Amino acid sequence: MSKHTHSTLILVAVLLLAACAQEPKGDPVRGMQTHEVCLDCHGTELYASPTRKIKSLDALRKDVAKWGDYYAPALTPQDVDDITAYLNRDFYKF
Numbered sequence: 001m002s003k004h005t006h007s008t009l010i011l012v013a014v015l016l017l018a019a020c021a022q023e024p025k026g027d028p029v030r031g032m033q034t035h036e037v038c039l040d041c042h043g044t045e046l047y048a049s050p051t052r053k054i055k056s057l058d059a060l061r062k063d064v065a066k067w068g069d070y071y072a073p074a075l076t077p078q079d080v081d082d083i084t085a086y087l088n089r090d091f092y093k094f
């Protein structure tokens, strides 16, 4: 492998890592299914409401985790990540 190819590969790897860091690590498709249980109390309209309370991705994840603890058994950290990714992709868009 030439020196040039090598540094190009490193650059690509760094860019990929940087791109991944922007996204929540959850799977929005799975999150949408897991989120079904949340619809017992409210629809999705409160996520898109102008008066919604959540102002950051971090706050969103914490709130999803809080609601996840309401269930027995509680939602897993993976479920929380998935639902956070789904809500962010379709509603909050942080």
Ligand code: HEC
Pocket (backbone or CB within 6 Å): 035, 037, 038, 039, 040, 041, 042, 046, 047, 051, 052, 053, 054, 060, 063, 064, 067, 068, 070, 075, 083
């Ligand atoms: C027992 C009823 C109940 C369940 C179950 C429930 N929620 Fe909620 N949720 C509420 C109520 C009531 C509010 C509004 C008041 C508040 O924020 O405390 C709310 C607010 C929220 C908000 C804040 C919206 C905003 O930006 O203002 C999020 C996010 C949320 N719920 C997510 C979820 C998720 C995800 C689940 C499932 C894991 C869930 N909720 C399950 C009752 C519920």
